[in-house]
Amino acid sequence: MPDGAMPVLDVRGLKTVFRTRGGEIHAVNSVSFSLRAGELLGVVGESGSGKSVTMMSLIGLLPSPPAEVRAGQVMLGGRDLLHIPPHELQDVRGAKVGFVFQDPMTSLNPVFTVGSQIMEPLMRHMGLTRAQAADRAAELLALVGIPDAKKRLKSYPHQFSGGMRQRVMIAIALACDPDVLIADEPTTALDVTIQAQIIELVKDLRQKLGMAIIWITHDLGVIAGIADRVMVMYGGQVVEQAPVAELFANPRHPYTRALLKTIPSLTGERGARLQTIEGQPPIMMGEPVACPFRARCAHRFDRCDAENPARRPVDGAPVGQGHDVACHWNPEGA
Amino acid sequence: MFAYTLRRLLTAIPTLLMISLVIFLLVDLAPGSPMSEIPLTVPPEVRQKMIAAMGADQPVFVRYFLWLKQFFWVEPMYLLDHVFGTDFAHGAQRIISWQSKVPVFTLIGERLPQTLTVVGSAYLVGVLIALPIGIYSAYRQYSWFDQAGTFFAMVGFSVPTFFTGNVLILIFAVKLGWFPTIYDTNLTVEDWPSFYKMLMQMALPVTVLALFNAAEISRYTRSSVLENLGQDYVRTARAKGVREAPVLLRHVLRNSLIPVVTVIALGLPTVFGGAIVTEQIFKINGIGAALIGAINVSDLPTVQTITFIFAVLIVAFNLIADILYGILDPRIRYD
Ligand SMILES: Nc1ncnc2c1ncn2[C@@H]1O[C@H](COP(=O)(O)OP(=O)(O)OP(=O)(O)O)[C@@H](O)[C@H]1O
Ligand code: SF4
Ligand SMILES: [Mg+2]
Numbered sequence: 282m283p284d285g286a287m288p289v290l291d292v293r294g295l296k297t298v299f300r301t302r303g304g305e306i307h308a309v310n311s312v313s314f315s316l317r318a319g320e321l322l323g324v325v326g327e328s329g330s331g332k333s334v335t336m337m338s339l340i341g342l343l344p345s346p347p348a349e350v351r352a353g354q355v356m357l358g359g360r361d362l363l364h365i366p367p368h369e370l371q372d373v374r375g376a377k378v379g380f381v382f383q384d385p386m387t388s389l390n391p392v393f394t395v396g397s398q399i400m401e402p403l404m405r406h407m408g409l410t411r412a413q414a415a416d417r418a419a420e421l422l423a424l425v426g427i428p429d430a431k432k433r434l435k436s437y438p439h440q441f442s443g444g445m446r447q448r449v450m451i452a453i454a455l456a457c458d459p460d461v462l463i464a465d466e467p468t469t470a471l472d473v474t475i476q477a478q479i480i481e482l483v484k485d486l487r488q489k490l491g492m493a494i495i496w497i498t499h500d501l502g503v504i505a506g507i508a509d510r511v512m513v514m515y516g517g518q519v520v521e522q523a524p525v526a527e528l529f530a531n532p533r534h535p536y537t538r539a540l541l542k543t544i545p546s547l548t549g550e551r552g553a554r555l556q557t558i559e560g561q562p563p564i565m566m567g568e569p570v571a572c573p574f575r576a577r578c579a580h581r582f583d584r585c586d587a588e589n590p591a592r593r594p595v596d597g598a599p600v601g602q603g604h605d606v607a608c609h610w611n612p613e614g615a
Numbered sequence: 616m617f618a619y620t621l622r623r624l625l626t627a628i629p630t631l632l633m634i635s636l637v638i639f640l641l642v643d644l645a646p647g648s649p650m651s652e653i654p655l656t657v658p659p660e661v662r663q664k665m666i667a668a669m670g671a672d673q674p675v676f677v678r679y680f681l682w683l684k685q686f687f688w689v690e691p692m693y694l695l696d697h698v699f700g701t702d703f704a705h706g707a708q709r710i711i712s713w714q715s716k717v718p719v720f721t722l723i724g725e726r727l728p729q730t731l732t733v734v735g736s737a738y739l740v741g742v743l744i745a746l747p748i749g750i751y752s753a754y755r756q757y758s759w760f761d762q763a764g765t766f767f768a769m770v771g772f773s774v775p776t777f778f779t780g781n782v783l784i785l786i787f788a789v790k791l792g793w794f795p796t797i798y799d800t801n802l803t804v805e806d807w808p809s810f811y812k813m814l815m816q817m818a819l820p821v822t823v824l825a826l827f828n829a830a831e832i833s834r835y836t837r838s839s840v841l842e843n844l845g846q847d848y849v850r851t852a853r854a855k856g857v858r859e860a861p862v863l864l865r866h867v868l869r870n871s872l873i874p875v876v877t878v879i880a881l882g883l884p885t886v887f888g889g890a891i892v893t894e895q896i897f898k899i900n901g902i903g904a905a906l907i908g909a910i911n912v913s914d915l916p917t918v919q920t921i922t923f924i925f926a927v928l929i930v931a932f933n934l935i936a937d938i939l940y941g942i943l944d945p946r947i948r949y950d
Contacts, residue, residue, distance in 0.1 A: 342853060368858070375856030382854075387847040392869050392945060402855040437945040453855060 288315035288356075289460045289493050290339075295353035297331075297338045300346060307565040308334040310517045312353075313592075315601060316461060321487065321494045323508030323525065325501055325540065329562045331517035332497045336463050340378050341370050357460070376406040379454030379492075383466040385446035389438040395422075395449050396434025399456055406457045421452040424489075426482055444475035448482065455486065463495045468503070480507060501540060505529060513537050516563050516573025519592065523604035533595055533606040535578050572609070580610040616941055616948050623937050627930050634926045635686075639679045642919045669713050671915075682919065685710045690720050714914040722905060722917065723924070729800055730901030734890045737821040741828030742879055748829070749836025750871075753844060754863055764833060771830030776889055780823045780896040787819060794819050800900040820897040824889060828882065835878045839871040846870075873943045880936035884928035 297309035309331045316322050324332050337343045338350045340362060355362040357377060362370060374380075382388045389398060399421055400414035409417060415434065422430035425448040438446055447467060454462055464483065468476040484507055487494060498504060504511055504525065511528045513521040513536065521534040532538045539558045560577035572578070572585040588609070595604040657665075666672050670681070685708065692704040709718040752761040771779075788796040795816045804810045843849065844867055852866045891903030902921060909917035941947045 340854070342850060371853075371856045371858055373856070374854055380851075380854040382847060382851065384847060388851045390848040390852065390866055390870070392873075392943070393866075401852075401857060405856055405858075439946045450851070453851070 287318070289318050289358075290316040291354075291356040292339065293354040293356075295335065295338060295355065296351045297334055297343070298349050298351055300349060304566050307568060308348075308517050309338060310565065310569055312514075312517070312519055313601060314512055314519065314522065316493045316495060318460075318493055319487075319491050320509050321496060321507055323504035323511045324495060324497045324514060325499065325504060325511060326514035327499065327558070327562055329564075330514040332514055333465050334517075335514070336380075336465060336495060336497065339463075340374050340380070341367070342374075342380070372406070375402040375454075375459075376457045377460050379457075379459040379462045381447070381450045381454045381462070381464040381467045384470045385443050385450055386470065388450055389446055391438055393437075394434065395436050395438060395441065398438075399434075399449065399453050402453065402456045417456070418452075421456055422449070424455075424486070425449070425452045426478075427452075442475075443471055444478060447471060447475075447479055451479075451482065451486070455490065455492070458490065459492055461493050461495065463497075465497045466499065467496075469499065483507070501543075513540065516569065517565050518569070518573060518589075518607060520574065520608065521604075521606045522592070522601065523595070527596070527604050531595075531604070533604070533612065534574075534608050535580050535610065536574050537606075582609070584609045619941055619948075620938055623934050627934055631927060631930055634930070635683060635923055636679065638922050638926060639682065639919050640675070642915055642922065643675050643678075645913075669711070671713070681708075682710060682916065686920065686923065693718075693720070710916050710920055712909070712914055712917045714909065714912050714917065719917050719920045723902060723921065726900065726902045726905045729798075729899055730887065730890055730894065730903060733817060733820050733893070733899060733901065734824065734886050736817065737824030738828055738883060738886055740821060741825040742832055744825070745829040745832035746836055746875075749833040749875075750840050750863070750868065752833070752837045753840035756841060761837075764837070768830040768834050771826045772834070775892075776823050776827050777892050777896055779826065780820070780893060783819050783823060784896070798897050798899040820893050820899060823896075824886065824893055827889065828886065831882065832875065832879060836871065836875050839874050840867060843867045843870045869943075873940060876939050876943060877936040880932050880939060884925065884932050887925055887928065 292315065293313050295309055295312040296307070299306040299308055312331075312335050314322070324336075326332055334343065334348070338348075338353075339355050341350075343350070350363060353363055357373065360369075360373075362373060365373075389395070396415060396418050399418040400409075400411070403409045403414040403417050404411065407414075418434055419431045422433060427433055427445060427448055438449070441449065447470075451464075451467075454464075467483075468479050471479065480503060483494070483496075496504070496508065508525045511523060511525050512519055513528075513534065515534075515536050521528070521532070521537045523531075528537065529541065532541055536558075543558065558577060563573050563576065565573065569589045571587065572581070572590055575581045575585045578585065590607045590609045592600045592605045592607045594600055595606055597603065663672075670678065673681075689704060689707045689709055692707070693709060695701055696704050710720065711717070712719050712722055715722065748764050752758075752764040755761055784796060788794045793815075798816050798820065799812075802809060802813055802816070804813050840863075848870075849862060849867060852862045857866070887903070890901065891906060893899070894901045894903040895907065906918065906921045908914075909921065
């Protein structure tokens with residue numbers, strides 16, 4: 282993918298907290314990243330590391346209360362999505378940014394036909410008539426590989442299998458030809474074979490349509506196959522970020538290194554919910570004042586307890602552009 | 616959908632037969648006898664003739680089958696004759712009230728409209744206020760509106776209608792004199808003044824019943840909407856950029872109404888039961904009052920018939936609820 286091109290999406294210093302009875306949970310802490318046109322950014326990190334909350338914060342999808350996006354800037358098409366009125370944000374959602382969620386079984390409305398659910402954003406954002414939207418919806422269904430598309434528009438979600446429903450979700454997300462597609466663990470809930478089919482489908486659609494993609498997953502094996510760049514998250518922070526080959530060849534963060542060791546095999550077997558690293562992920566009560574990974578880190582030293590490491594460049598390129606890491610430790614004195 | 620409906624219809628038949636037998640026997644075995652109404656001065660042989668004339672001397676199962684035939688066969692014939700001016704019934708024996716010696720269904724035909732006007736409008740008003748309250752309470756959970764709604768629903772639900780009824784009569788009819796204390800059954804609406812009078816006399820009983828219904832239905836609506844608001848498909852709708860109003864009123868409401876519509880349909884016949892009490896308080900000469908009157912004088916055919924009609928209504932509305940469920944929920948429609 283072209284390097285140095287203008288980013289379609291640029292996120293700076295995003296902070297999201299949940300106000301709960303037991304206090305504030307700092308789920309996202311100063312997350313910054315950018316996404317270039319046509320790029321596929323893989324986001325990895327174990328359960329609770331803040332991947333979903335980060336992405337939902339971008340387009341205001343978190344329920345508030347309890348969620349509160351406290352700081353940051355999300356630039357898309359020259360506007361800061363965190364500081365535009367709600368109705369303008371609604372115009373962006375589904376039009377400029379498409380979202381595919383983890384569980385296709387519950388993500389579609391059970392009482393409406395598949396067709397009407399694909400047509401909804403088309404009529405809402407593109408001003409199509411019902412008939413035009415129906416034609417376009419049939420095209421979209423065919424595009425995501427559902428045979429006999431025109432007839433299937435009248436089906437209800439429960440008449441579709443999980444894999445087909447996820448295809449429908451992808452059709453909905455792509456309906457208005459968005460600049461950015463965010464796929465939040467789109468294959469986790471599916472069988473291995475279906476999982477592979479969906480990944481192939483997205484690869485294929487990316488070739489055809491050229492949108493930028495954020496792909497959240499637990500599966501580093503999948504990332505290796507499709508991503509241009511990888512962002513590793515831990516405790517609501519970005520701990521390492523690099524082009525995919527560089528990350529696999531030269532991981533710097535102790536957490537990334539541990540993750541790479543948990544990749545099951547080259548065939549990408551399922552079941553690797555990265556739980557194989559000793560210890561529990563932290564629950565981020567309050568502002569982080571030390572490295573969030575320190576309780577599980579083999580390289581921890583006194584500075585780790587006193588100071589939350591900032592992201593620093595590894596390969597000389599500015600943070601966010603090349604390879605960067607948030608860790609005080611310096612392997613091989615590099 | 617058709618097979619589904621047919622199946623539900625067929626299973627209703629044995630249910631109804633079973634209920635009819637139980638009702639008939641229970642009422643028949645209950646203490647109190649129509650004979651007690653006949654003065655003691657009447658000589659025994661005349662008394663015997665009177666009992667025979669009512670058919671009360673027959674064994675209970677003979678009377679049951681006769682009644683069953685009359686209810687399901689003879690009376691519908693009379694209804695057809697009445698509507699189309701035909702003569703299917705050939706003067707067959709109808710179900711006769713032991714007390715007034717007129718056909719029970721004639722009695723019901725006179726009393727039912729009073730009940731339907733009050734119960735029907737009360738239910739409609741109740742549903743119409745309950746739905747918006749329930750929806751908004753859920754959408755703004757824990758807001759002052761929701762808290763107030765919760766409080767009134769609790770009051771409306773836990774305070775019996777005979778209490779609210781009497782309190783309202785005391786305040787608005789007796790003390791303030793805004794509404795009449797007595798319901799004039801003979802009032803017919805033919806012009807604006809009589810329509811106004813009708814409205815005034817309906818106001819209190821309808822309010823009492825409507826509040827009671829609204830309390831329950833608004834709670835159901837609230838919890839159903841709340842449950843659906845947290846579902847993944849709502850997040851999908853928002854992710855598509857759908858505006859908040861259609862998210863709530865199209866996506867969420869359509870799903871939330873599935874159980875609510877069922878509750879509304881199931882609740883309708885039980886309102887007739889509640890109306891019995893309300894009719895007593897407001898002196899409405901409706902079907903509930905007819906039932907109470909018949910019980911007091913052991914008019915068995917009237918009691919059996921009206922009670923069974925209530926049972927039929929309950930079964931019928933169960934059926935309607937099931938069918939509505941199928942219509943609203945495609946997962947059931949296409950089983
Ligand atoms: N509704 C909520 N209320 C309170 N805290 C929440 C809520 N949702 C998320 N969190 C917090 O945010 C943290 C990050 O959650 P998030 O869903 O982003 O994790 P994730 O990286 O997407 O994990 P997974 O891989 O399981 O999807 C969680 O650990 C949790 O503490
Ligand atoms: S900062 Fe310290 S504790 Fe944190 S990952 Fe690096 S070495 Fe380990
Ligand atoms: Mg997640």
